Amino acid sequence: MSDSIALPHAHPAFEPVRQETIESLNIRVEQFEHRATGAMHYHIASDNNENVFLVALRTVPEDSTGVAHILEHTALCGSERFPVRDPFFMMLRRSLNTFMNAFTSSDWTAYPFASQNRKDFDNLLDVYLDAVFFSRLDPLDFAQEGHRVEFAEADNTDSDLVFKGVVFNEMKGAMSSVTSTLWHTLCEHLFPTSTYHYNSGGDPENIPDLSYEQLKAFYRSHYHPSNAIFMTFGDIPANELQADFEEKALSKFDKLDQRIEVTPEQRLPEPRRVEGNYAFDESGTSERKTHIVMGWMLGESADLEQLLEAQLLSSVLMENSASPLQQALETTTLGQAPSALCGLEDSMREMVFCCGIEGSEVEDVQALETLVLDVITSVANEGVEHDRLEAVLHQLELHQREISGDSYPYGLQLIMQALGCTTHYSDPIAL
Numbered sequence: 001m002s003d004s005i006a007l008p009h010a011h012p013a014f015e016p017v018r019q020e021t022i023e024s025l026n027i028r029v030e031q032f033e034h035r036a037t038g039a040m041h042y043h044i045a046s047d048n049n050e051n052v053f054l055v056a057l058r059t060v061p062e063d064s065t066g067v068a069h070i071l072e073h074t075a076l077c078g079s080e081r082f083p084v085r086d087p088f089f090m091m092l093r094r095s096l097n098t099f100m101n102a103f104t105s106s107d108w109t110a111y112p113f114a115s116q117n118r119k120d121f122d123n124l125l126d127v128y129l130d131a132v133f134f135s136r137l138d139p140l141d142f143a144q145e146g147h148r149v150e151f152a153e154a155d156n157t158d159s160d161l162v163f164k165g166v167v168f169n170e171m172k173g174a175m176s177s178v179t180s181t182l183w184h185t186l187c188e189h190l191f192p193t194s195t196y197h198y199n200s201g202g203d204p205e206n207i208p209d210l211s212y213e214q215l216k217a218f219y220r221s222h223y224h225p226s227n228a229i230f231m232t233f234g235d236i237p238a239n240e241l242q243a244d245f246e247e248k249a250l251s252k253f254d255k256l257d258q259r260i261e262v263t264p265e266q267r268l269p270e271p272r273r274v275e276g277n278y279a280f281d282e283s284g285t286s287e288r289k290t291h292i293v294m295g296w297m298l299g300e301s302a303d304l305e306q307l308l309e310a311q312l313l314s315s316v317l318m319e320n321s322a323s324p325l326q327q328a329l330e331t332t333t334l335g336q337a338p339s340a341l342c343g344l345e346d347s348m349r350e351m352v353f354c355c356g357i358e359g360s361e362v363e364d365v366q367a368l369e370t371l372v373l374d375v376i377t378s379v380a381n382e383g384v385e386h387d388r389l390e391a392v393l394h395q396l397e398l399h400q401r402e403i404s405g406d407s408y409p410y411g412l413q414l415i416m417q418a419l420g421c422t423t424h425y426s427d428p429i430a431l
Contacts, residue, residue: 011242037225043238051234052411054112058260065210066202073145080134096120106200114409226256233411262349293356302426314344315392335360
């Protein structure tokens with residue numbers, strides 16, 4: 001990397017912080033800070049004409065009402081300059097965008113889009129900036145997207161009252177999945193004190209507890225430029241983008257004196273064993289319907305050395321059927337298949353490694369634990385063949401450089417890779 005001394009060209013409202021060229025990706029990453037509010041802007045300068053914009057807010061829920069998820073939906077239902085019912089979906093129909101969406105993760109909410117047409121890009125930027133920072137948050141939109149009470153049969157006032165709502169119904173579907181139930185139960189116990197203890201998407205049991213006032217209060221504190229990260233990619237110069245950010249949104253705000261962050265989790269002094277239930281529809285017995293999963297909390301995902309070590313370790317143990325732990329889970333008679341949760345989750349502040357089986361029985365818990373710990377001990381004591389390690393490292397390197405043809409534009413792939421680390425106040429350029 002080079003260029004870290006010279007400062008990038010910025011709009012007067014922004015303070016240039018640094019820039020670095022990353023030769024292997026043929027990009028230059030520029031970092032800026034908005035002088036008045038402290039909003040961060042990372043621009044990935046590239047010759048690519050598919051320009052990408054993303055604004056992310058750190059959203060750290062303190063309950064399972066799904067406030068961040070419901071807000072992501074409601075924010076897109078009309079804003080000050082675009083007071084129509086659904087500006088987002090109207091743009092979806094008429095824009096030349098190559099990507100438009102919004103995401104809620106366990107600790108951030110992001111609004112990204114991409115376009116190869118400058119006029120279209122500018123139009124979308126107008127809609128997105130207004131939706132995020134000047135949303136109307138109409139109570140009726142909250143009722144539609146969040147939760148409301150209706151008669152089970154719309155035209156029959158004698159029928160039962162039931163909860164409805166876009167997010168409520170979506171999470172009812174999500175939480176009927178065994179994998180989701182398993183993951184949230186695991187996080188509940190692995191993270192007793194931090195935000196990951198809660199279901200950020202919303203637990204159908206808790207979603208009706210969220211009031212409209214609470215939604216607005218969360219919006220005021222979290223959807224503020226002082227808590228925002230702007231990330232852009234492409235051939236539009238950073239200072240031109242910043243002129244739009246300043247004129248359309250940032251100039252209307254003062255700095256908010258707050259630091260929204262995920263607190264580090266306390267470590268368990270000893271292994272914890274937890275038993276829980278899930279619903280299944282199939283008739284018959286519960287025979288071989290047990291899932292057994294083991295999870296470990298590892299180091300911080302923003303620590304690059306720990307992140308690479310964890311990715312390497314996970315690949316060595318589980319990459320394919322010849323990997324020692326994967327092979328043990330595939331061939332054991334204790335269960336029918338490896339669990340869907342197997343592998344490394346590195347998108348949260350602290351990483352989690354999981355492995356386990358499905359189609360098992362409660363009495364096999366101890367046997368599975370012994371099997372897994374034996375495999376890990378054996379790998380720790382005997383090591384891994386040099387060739388295997390080389391192959392895994394080669395895969396990791398290829399994965400970091402590849403321009404894959406999946407559903408995300410390349411610029412957005414780079415941005416999403418760096419986003420988690422940025423929301424935890426760490427260095428996305430190094431990542």
